[in-house]
Amino acid sequence: MSPLAKLLEAALFAxxxxxxxxxxASLDPEAGEMAVEAALGELRAAxxxxxxxxxxxxxxxxxxxxxxxxxxxxxxxxxALRPRRLSPAALExxxxxxxxxxxxxxxxxxIRGVDSGAVMDKLVERGLIEVVTRGEGxxxxxxYGTTPPFLEILGLKSLDDLPRLDELSVALRRPAxxxxxxx
Amino acid sequence: MSPLAKLLEAALFAxxxxxxxxxxASLDPEAGEMAVEAALGELRAAxxxxxxxxxxxxxxxxxxxxxxxxxxxxxxxxxALRPRRLSPAALExxxxxxxxxxxxxxxxxxIRGVDSGAVMDKLVERGLIEVVTRGEGxxxxxxYGTTPPFLEILGLKSLDDLPRLDELSVALRRPAxxxxxxx
Amino acid sequence: xxxQAGGGGFVVExxxxxxxxxxxxxxxxxxxxxxxxxxxxxxxDQFLAVIADLGxxxxxxxxxMAARLLRIKAQLLLPRRLGDDExxxxxxxxxxxxxEYQQIRELVDWMHVAAxxxxxxxxxxxxxxxxxxxxxxxxxxxxxLLAAAERVxxxxxxxxxxxxxxxxxxxxxxxxxxxxxxxxxxxxxxADAVGxxxxxxxxLSTFIALLELAKRGTLTLTQPEPFGPMxxxxxxxxxxx
Numbered sequence: 001m002s003p004l005a006k007l008l009e010a011a012l013f014a015x016x017x018x019x020x021x022x023x024x025a026s027l028d029p030e031a032g033e034m035a036v037e038a039a040l041g042e043l044r045a046a047x048x049x050x051x052x053x054x055x056x057x058x059x060x061x062x063x064x065x066x067x068x069x070x071x072x073x074x075x076x077x078x079x080a081l082r083p084r085r086l087s088p089a090a091l092e093x094x095x096x097x098x099x100x101x102x103x104x105x106x107x108x109x110x111i112r113g114v115d116s117g118a119v120m121d122k123l124v125e126r127g128l129i130e131v132v133t134r135g136e137g138x139x140x141x142x143x144y145g146t147t148p149p150f151l152e153i154l155g156l157k158s159l160d161d162l163p164r165l166d167e168l169s170v171a172l173r174r175p176a177x178x179x180x181x182x183x
Numbered sequence: 184m185s186p187l188a189k190l191l192e193a194a195l196f197a198x199x200x201x202x203x204x205x206x207x208a209s210l211d212p213e214a215g216e217m218a219v220e221a222a223l224g225e226l227r228a229a230x231x232x233x234x235x236x237x238x239x240x241x242x243x244x245x246x247x248x249x250x251x252x253x254x255x256x257x258x259x260x261x262x263a264l265r266p267r268r269l270s271p272a273a274l275e276x277x278x279x280x281x282x283x284x285x286x287x288x289x290x291x292x293x294i295r296g297v298d299s300g301a302v303m304d305k306l307v308e309r310g311l312i313e314v315v316t317r318g319e320g321x322x323x324x325x326x327y328g329t330t331p332p333f334l335e336i337l338g339l340k341s342l343d344d345l346p347r348l349d350e351l352s353v354a355l356r357r358p359a360x361x362x363x364x365x366x
Numbered sequence: 367x368x369x370q371a372g373g374g375g376f377v378v379e380x381x382x383x384x385x386x387x388x389x390x391x392x393x394x395x396x397x398x399x400x401x402x403x404x405x406x407x408x409x410x411d412q413f414l415a416v417i418a419d420l421g422x423x424x425x426x427x428x429x430x431m432a433a434r435l436l437r438i439k440a441q442l443l444l445p446r447r448l449g450d451d452e453x454x455x456x457x458x459x460x461x462x463x464x465x466e467y468q469q470i471r472e473l474v475d476w477m478h479v480a481a482x483x484x485x486x487x488x489x490x491x492x493x494x495x496x497x498x499x500x501x502x503x504x505x506x507x508x509x510x511l512l513a514a515a516e517r518v519x520x521x522x523x524x525x526x527x528x529x530x531x532x533x534x535x536x537x538x539x540x541x542x543x544x545x546x547x548x549x550x551x552x553x554x555x556x557a558d559a560v561g562x563x564x565x566x567x568x569x570l571s572t573f574i575a576l577l578e579l580a581k582r583g584t585l586t587l588t589q590p591e592p593f594g595p596m597x598x599x600x601x602x603x604x605x606x607x
Contacts, residue, residue: 001233010253011260013196016490027260050184052193056487065487066193073190073210079198080491086481088474089384095473111466114385114427121197131271134517154477155484163476165469197488246492267504274506274514284516294518309504336506346512 001046004031004040007132018061018152059151060158083153093119094128094150098162102132102143120144128153184229187214188222195226201244276302277311281333281345285315285326303327311336385432387467389416394464401464404457406442410435432458509582535567548585548600554597 001009008024015023025036040062047055053064066074074080086098096108099150108116123129124144132145149160184192194210208219223238225243230238236247249257269277278297279291289351291299306312307327313329329342339345383389393412399405414432422428439450441456543561547554560572576598579585588597 001235006233006235006255007253008235008248010249011257011352013236013490014249014257015246016493023260027256032361050189052189052191053196063198063489065489066197068188068483068486070190071486071488074194074197074488077194077210079194079202079206080488081199081201083485085485091448091474091477091481092384092388092470095477099470102499110468111463112385112464113467133271134383153484154480156480156486163473167236168531193488197491199491199493269504269506269510271514271517274510275518277506278511278515279518281511311504336504337508337511339508 001042002039004028004035005042005046008036008039009043009046012055012062012064015063018058018063018148020061023061056155057157058155059148071135085117086153089116090123091117093123094146096157097144098150099124099128099165101145102135103145104141104143105133106141108144184225185222187218188210188225188229191219191222191226193230195238196248198246201241201246203244206244236326270302270357272299272302273306277306277333280306280312280327281329281342285318286328287324287326287357288317289324291327369399386413387464389413389422389428389473391464391468391471392432401468402461403462404464406435406439406457410439438478535574536571537574537578540571541579544572544575544579544585544598547598551600553597553599555598559598 007027011027012019014026021036021040024040025031026031028036031039031151044055047053047064051067052070053066056063056065058065075082086146092112093108096104096111100107100111105117105120106126120129124131126149127147129144130147133143134140135143138166146159151161156162188329190210191207194207198206204219204223207223208214208216212321214222221241227238230236230247234250235253236249239246239248272295274293276291279294280286280303284292288300288303291303303312307314310330311333312327312332314325316326317323318326334344376586385394390409390413393409393416394401394404397405397408397412399409413435417423417425417428417432423432438456438460446453544559547558559576560569564572576585576587582585583601586599586601588599589595590597
């Protein structure tokens with residue numbers, strides 16, 4: 001590998017989080033964008049099928065993650081902590097915020113049909129949503145949006161990777177048989 | 184690489200600590216010691232000179248570490264990149280203090296409509312605001328103002344370079360309908 | 367046997383529902399009925415039975431939904447004239463909400479799968495100790511600060527801009543001086559009143575003080591002839607009254 005590719009590799013290994021293209025480019029201020037692009041390509045090629053880890057595009061950045069087929073063994077050995085799962089209520093709230101952002105608490109409450117204050121506080125605490133602005137209406141309510149860590153826990157490159165609402169509504173019209181439910 | 188070597192690679196990558204030989208052997212209960220030994224050798228060979236990370240045997244076991252020659256660049260980048268930004272709450276608080284200085288905490292709370300103590304403590308910690316005097320009123324409250332680093336970060340020569348509030352409103356507000364006094 | 371995979375029928379449990387809409391949707395799916403033509407009477411009864419079973423009939427959100435369902439049921443039972451075009455289906459709002467919510471649940475399922483797939487991958491577990499370097503520089507854009515200022519301004523219901531006007535006039539001082547003069551002499555002139563080396567501010571202050579005291583009846587101001595000097599005379603309280 002080229003020295004630049006090795007430098008990127010080292011940085012991506014050192015960071016436990018996705019690094020953006022700008023992050024990577026800043027590692028060597030003398031390298032141009034083209035060189036960084038090429039080095040990234042080199043790195044992706046090097047970490048092909050023949051490795052236990054792979055280089056993935058997540059949250060507008062790049063991150064090394066282990067291949068899925070090794071999850072069980074690593075899990076069993078308990079060398080690493082599995083990320084905490086989100087509760088259905090948390091996922092529901094996140095879904096609404098992801099699609100309606102910026103969105104206020106009242107609107108989330110209304111769509112869910114329950115008070116969502118506690119769930120939203122938890123999500124803020126976990127860094128999955130944040131206040132992005134204030135609304136126009138009465139009391140200028142705080143409006144929330146999703147954060148890069150939200151994309152990280154779903155393994156998404158960007159919000160565009162979420163299914164489009166109109167794609168979904170087509171699927172929703174027919175009374176869908178629940179998959180995998182039959183024994 | 185052999186499947187076992189890839190499994191070891193994934194586990195070593197995911198582990199928060201160095202893994203001992205026994206740890207590694209426990210990943211696949213069916214693999215014998217010889218096979219684990221061989222897979223480790225395979226892995227060491229794969230991460231030879233041609234990588235930015237290397238597999239090292241240190242006191243407590245095996246661990247992937249970035250090569251030393253890249254450490255400096257990564258450290259440098261780590262502080263050069265991603266300049267920290269202020270949260271909307273911090274910016275609002277800072278704006279109030281910049282324009283109202285010297286100003287007490289109560290007044291800031293009142294304008295923002297929320298408790299601003301924690302945010303102000305952070306701003307003090309970051310050297311953006313400081314106690315400049317004490318007020319006249321009850322309890323002689325601490326009054327805050329902005330610091331020279333605040334101006335420096337904004338690239339302003341002095342506080343006079345801050346746009347006046349009335350200019351600001353003209354510049355940023357949507358053209359408001361002129362209120363009709365006479366019906 | 368794959369006991370835990372999929373699901374063997376619907377096991378009703380508390381955590382299973384994230385709210386009344388979730389429960390409602392569950393009942394609708396279970397009955398395989400059409401959301402857009404909701405059999406309200408049946409669904410309402412089932413809803414009430416389930417929340418009573420689960421002890422959810424204490425939860426405000428569920429109770430509110432139960433009340434809503436019963437109201438819609440009652441409205442549907444009211445007789446209406448044939449060919450009444452004005453009639454609004456009382457179910458309409460609930461149906462709209464249910465469809466919207468159903469879409470959200472679909473997204474949740476999708477996100478659940480995505481999060482599950484991501485959870486099968488581990489990120490680097492070992493985090494190198496932070497470098498012994500200065501912390502990242504802080505960046506604030508002037509625009510950001512101004513936008514924040516603007517947000518703050520918008521927060522203040524009535525923008526109260528206090529303009530501090532310097533008040534160099536010293537009417538109080540002039541009043542005190544006039545009182546002192548009145549205590550000494552019964553009459554005196556303008557020159558005495560205003561004092562030596564009077565500034566414009568002194569003149570104005572003294573003049574306002576004179577007018578004020580005259581109004582109060584403390585003194586009288588007379589000018590015996592046009593363009594002549596002004597005479598200031600003490601007024602006794604009795605005469606003033």
